[in-house]
Amino acid sequence: MIDKIHILLTNDDGFHADGLQTLYTNLKDEYRISIVAPDRERSATGHAITMNQPLRVFVRDEQLNHWMVDGTPADCVKLAVEYILKNNPPDLIISGINRGPNLGNDVLYSGTVSAALEGFFCQIPSIAVSLSGYGKLDFFPAAAFINAKVQLLRELAEKTVLNINFPVLSQGKFLGVKFTKLGKRIYRNVFEARQDLRGQTYFWLGGDLVEMEQPMDTDIKAVDEGFISITPLNPDLTNYDYLNQKLAKHVESLSDLRSREL
Numbered sequence: 001m002i003d004k005i006h007i008l009l010t011n012d013d014g015f016h017a018d019g020l021q022t023l024y025t026n027l028k029d030e031y032r033i034s035i036v037a038p039d040r041e042r043s044a045t046g047h048a049i050t051m052n053q054p055l056r057v058f059v060r061d062e063q064l065n066h067w068m069v070d071g072t073p074a075d076c077v078k079l080a081v082e083y084i085l086k087n088n089p090p091d092l093i094i095s096g097i098n099r100g101p102n103l104g105n106d107v108l109y110s111g112t113v114s115a116a117l118e119g120f121f122c123q124i125p126s127i128a129v130s131l132s133g134y135g136k137l138d139f140f141p142a143a144a145f146i147n148a149k150v151q152l153l154r155e156l157a158e159k160t161v162l163n164i165n166f167p168v169l170s171q172g173k174f175l176g177v178k179f180t181k182l183g184k185r186i187y188r189n190v191f192e193a194r195q196d197l198r199g200q201t202y203f204w205l206g207g208d209l210v211e212m213e214q215p216m217d218t219d220i221k222a223v224d225e226g227f228i229s230i231t232p233l234n235p236d237l238t239n240y241d242y243l244n245q246k247l248a249k250h251v252e253s254l255s256d257l258r259s260r261e262l
Contacts, residue, residue, distance in 0.1 A: 005150065006032040008080055008090035008119075011098060012042045012073045012111030015060065019097030019131065022139035026147045034065035034090060036080035038073060043100075045072045047114035055079065073115035081122045092154045093119035094146065096129030097139050101165050103132070103219045104185035107233065116161045117235050125157035132223050133168035141174070142166040145228070160232040167223045175226040182231055183218030186210040 007027060011020045015037040027033055039058060050071045057079065060066035067084055069076045073095065081089060095115035102110040112128050119126030131142050145166070146153070156162060167174065187207035195201055214221040219229040 004030070004032045005092060005154070006034070006088065006090045007150070008077070008085065008093045008124075009033060009035045010037045010073055010076045010080070010093065010095050010115045012038065012045060012095075012115065013099055014038050014041045015066075015068045017041075017099065018137070019099055019129075019139045023094065023097050023129070023143045023146065026140070026143040027150070030147065031150065034067075034080070034085055034088075035060070036067045036069060036076045036084055038076060039068040039070050042072050042111050044109045045074075045111040045114070046109050047074050047117060048072045049074050049078065057084070073111040074118045077115050077118040077122065081119070081124065090124060092150070092157070093124050093126040094129060095119075095126070096164075097142050097146075097166075098128070098130035099137060100130065100134055101132035101223065102128060102130040102163060103165055103223065103229070104183040106185050107163060107182065113161070113163055113233070116163070117233070120161045120235060125154050127153055127157050127162040127164060129164045129166070131166045131168065137168065141169055145174070156230075156232075160234060163219070163229075163231040163233050165219055165223050165229045165231075167226050167228070174228050176228070178217075178222040178227045178229055180219040180222050180229045180231050181217055182233075183214045183220035184212065185220065186212065 009020055009024055011017055013019060020037060024033060024035060055075055056070045058068040060068050069079055077093060093116060095112045098112040102113050107113045112130060116126040116128040129146060131137055131139060153162060188210055189205060189207040192204045192206060193201055219231050222229040
């Protein structure tokens with residue numbers, strides 16, 4: 001008998017979030033599932049890791065391999081791979097299902113995406129999954145899709161991180177799947193200044209999304225049109241075109257250390 005695929009689930013909405021729990025319910029009968037997730041919401045933490053305070057791990061259900069961590073999504077993956085599941089490493093890491101989209105340059109802020117990136121750093125196929133809506137959402141169609149495509153998604157994520165965004169279904173089925181590049185999202189940020197009871201000023205950050213036309217091959221456009229968007233992400237942020245075309249000609253001048261006292 002072939003062992004079942006071992007999947008680690010995590011997220012940035014917290015252990016009890018509907019998206020994660022719906023995904024777990026859909027996957028648990030066909031795969032070996034471990035959950036290592038934040039003990040509370042950790043949205044928009046990016047790839048932060050905890051270094052200046054202790055991390056605490058709480059056993060939610062030891063028999064089911066369910067754990068909660070008082071840290072970030074990246075903390076959860078690092079702890080899971082390097083300690084909690086060290087003797088039983090996962091074959092696949094799924095971060096999500098997130099409440100709300102992770103599209104365009106928002107992936108740089110996303111705890112959901114960063115958890116998947118941490119899995120990539122640990123050399124484990126990893127995907128980030130989000131449902132592009134807010135409020136009360138039906139996560140079942142997205143979870144059912146992931147369940148049906150686990151083996152293929154695992155193969156596709158061997159050398160990249162897959163960022164998957166689902167549109168919210170108003171009726172019927174998803175229109176299909178599109179492989180996309182990241183679009184661009186720009187916000188008009190507004191800091192609202194308030195005063196606490198001691199007269200000290202504090203701020204709330206809000207922001208309105210600036211509407212802009214998106215190219216046809218972007219994740220934002222695909223989701224807006226009702227398609228599932230799958231974007232392969234490369235954590236190497238090097239701008240190779242600029243490095244090779246623009247900077248190479250300046251090597252000699254930059255290497256001349258006599259031009260100024262150092």
